Amino acid sequence: MLPLLALLVQTAGHPNVCYEVFVRSFYDSDGDGIGDLRGLTQKLDYIKGLGADCIWLMPVAESPSYHGYDVTNYYKIEPDYGTNDDFKAFMAAAHQRGIKVLVDLVLNHVSNEHPYFQQALRDTLAPHRNWFRWSKTGGNNWHKSPVRDEYYYGLFWSGMPDLNFEHPAVMGEAKWVARYWLDSLGVDGFRLDAIRHLIEVGDSNANTGATHRALREYGQYIRMVAPKSYTIGEVWDNVENILTYYPDQLDAYFAFPISDALMDAVQSEKAGRLIPTVLQFQAAQPAWRWAPFQRNHDQTRTMTFLKNDAQGARLAATILMTLPGVPFIYYGEELGMTGDKPDERLRTPMHWGVGNAAGFSSGKAWEALQPDSLTANVAAQERDPNSLLTLYRRLGAQRAANSALKTGQLIPVETGNEAVLAYIRADSARAVLVVANLGKTAAPNVTLPAEYRSRTPLARTLAPRRAYIYELTKRPPPPPPR
Numbered sequence: 081m082l083p084l085l086a087l088l089v090q091t092a093g094h095p096n097v098c099y100e101v102f103v104r105s106f107y108d109s110d111g112d113g114i115g116d117l118r119g120l121t122q123k124l125d126y127i128k129g130l131g132a133d134c135i136w137l138m139p140v141a142e143s144p145s146y147h148g149y150d151v152t153n154y155y156k157i158e159p160d161y162g163t164n165d166d167f168k169a170f171m172a173a174a175h176q177r178g179i180k181v182l183v184d185l186v187l188n189h190v191s192n193e194h195p196y197f198q199q200a201l202r203d204t205l206a207p208h209r210n211w212f213r214w215s216k217t218g219g220n221n222w223h224k225s226p227v228r229d230e231y232y233y234g235l236f237w238s239g240m241p242d243l244n245f246e247h248p249a250v251m252g253e254a255k256w257v258a259r260y261w262l263d264s265l266g267v268d269g270f271r272l273d274a275i276r277h278l279i280e281v282g283d284s285n286a287n288t289g290a291t292h293r294a295l296r297e298y299g300q301y302i303r304m305v306a307p308k309s310y311t312i313g314e315v316w317d318n319v320e321n322i323l324t325y326y327p328d329q330l331d332a333y334f335a336f337p338i339s340d341a342l343m344d345a346v347q348s349e350k351a352g353r354l355i356p357t358v359l360q361f362q363a364a365q366p367a368w369r370w371a372p373f374q375r376n377h378d379q380t381r382t383m384t385f386l387k388n389d390a391q392g393a394r395l396a397a398t399i400l401m402t403l404p405g406v407p408f409i410y411y412g413e414e415l416g417m418t419g420d421k422p423d424e425r426l427r428t429p430m431h432w433g434v435g436n437a438a439g440f441s442s443g444k445a446w447e448a449l450q451p452d453s454l455t456a457n458v459a460a461q462e463r464d465p466n467s468l469l470t471l472y473r474r475l476g477a478q479r480a481a482n483s484a485l486k487t488g489q490l491i492p493v494e495t496g497n498e499a500v501l502a503y504i505r506a507d508s509a510r511a512v513l514v515v516a517n518l519g520k521t522a523a524p525n526v527t528l529p530a531e532y533r534s535r536t537p538l539a540r541t542l543a544p545r546r547a548y549i550y551e552l553t554k555r556p557p558p559p560p561p562r
């Protein structure tokens with residue numbers, strides 16, 4: 081294949097902007113206080129309106145917990161959310177709108193209520209006994225069996241026994257699960273939870289050689305079954321360690337170090353490590369293979385992290401939506417929803433409008449809403465041309481329509497001022513300049529590199545805590561010397 085054609089094939093299948101949804105908290109269609117798939121289906125146009133062509137669903141398989149990261153049946157939709165047929169209807173509606181869907185796939189562990197684990201606990205000859213790890217002596221992350229004098233391994237919690245991926249049947253089953261979601265339920269790919277912890281070797285429970293080998297096998301299997309699929313892994317680690325998961329394991333990984341540098345830059349009013357960190361990823365891998373974001377379901381929400389600094393949230397939005405990579409937005413971030421630990425409070429119901437439970441449900445919401453639901457809601461912000469939601473919609477549309485923002489290289493622009501962050505995004509056809517004054521005082525604007533010209537005049541000074549986007553044209557190179 082010609083290199084250019086190969087590039088087109090690759091980028092055509094990969095998302096522009098992805099939106100992370102917690103189904104339990106998104107929209108309740110039947111008044112039981114729990115968000116569900118039919119509710120989510122009704123809100124697809126809202127998601128599309130953000131410029132998103134991709135949704136990451138936090139786990140939707142059957143689970144006893146509210147969050148779903150401990151699965152009891154990998155082949156069944158959580159009944160609180162609906163049926164497998166509701167899921168298929170949701171998939172059809174998403175595809176009709178050109179939206180791809182990635183589902184959270186939790187391979188490291190199952191629920192301690194999973195029938196295989198329950199049988200293995202009770203019977204040392206149970207057929208799935210070797211799917212889990214047992215010890216006579218215990219130790220760190222080993223949990224006492226409730227039925228006999230032994231321990232089982234569970235990295236996160238006693239309620240989540242780790243699967244033993246060194247047993248070939250476990251890998252075989254993980255492939256069947258992927259195949260079921262791809263072939264029978266029609267998903268476009270997966271977000272793989274906690275995958276750096278897949279296989280422990282001795283005292284090491286992260287980034288082991290065995291984990292890399294397992295992911296290589298699993299990623300290749302998924303690409304073989306569904307060549308246009310997209311897999312993105314959670315490797316919550318530094319740049320050096322994330323880069324060890326390329327080139328032939330999963331398709332992409334979350335760029336946690338970019339997220340940290342972005343939030344730090346906005347909070348500390350200093351560009352700091354942001355551009356150097358982006359350049360580390362950019363130098364190593366094409367942009368569709370890494371994903372910047374602000375926050376996810378495990379982290380203090382942006383608005384709370386920034387201590388309700390609305391200008392800061394706007395800066396973070398503008399920077400995220402103009403970076404290379406596949407930006408992920410955590411539901412409600414576009415409204416400036418607040419939330420801090422414990423985890424339930426990071427995952428509260430979405431604010432749609434006024435009225436009962438801010439329009440999330442006609443019944444009693446499963447979790448109390450945040451106190452700002454009357455102001456930080458979709459209905460109020462839709463009417464306001466200066467709202468955060470309006471800004472996100474504008475940025476999403478701009479990114480979707482501009483090839484430079486979507487796939488162009490990031491070229492740093494030297495500003496000589498650590499409070500001013502500036503970069504060009506450029507491909508062969510178009511170029512854009514992004515300038516963000518992170519500081520609380522006005523600053524002089526940047527000087528454009530000689531080969532670029534702005535379509536509209538650059539502002540002379542940059543207002544405090546404000547970002548600017550300029551469309552550029554590239555000037556022709558100088559003629560040869562006379």
Ligand SMILES: [Ca+2]
Pocket residue numbers: 108109110111112113114115116160
């Ligand atoms: Ca419901």
Ligand SMILES: [Ca+2]
Pocket residue numbers: 188235242243277278279280
């Ligand atoms: Ca593990």
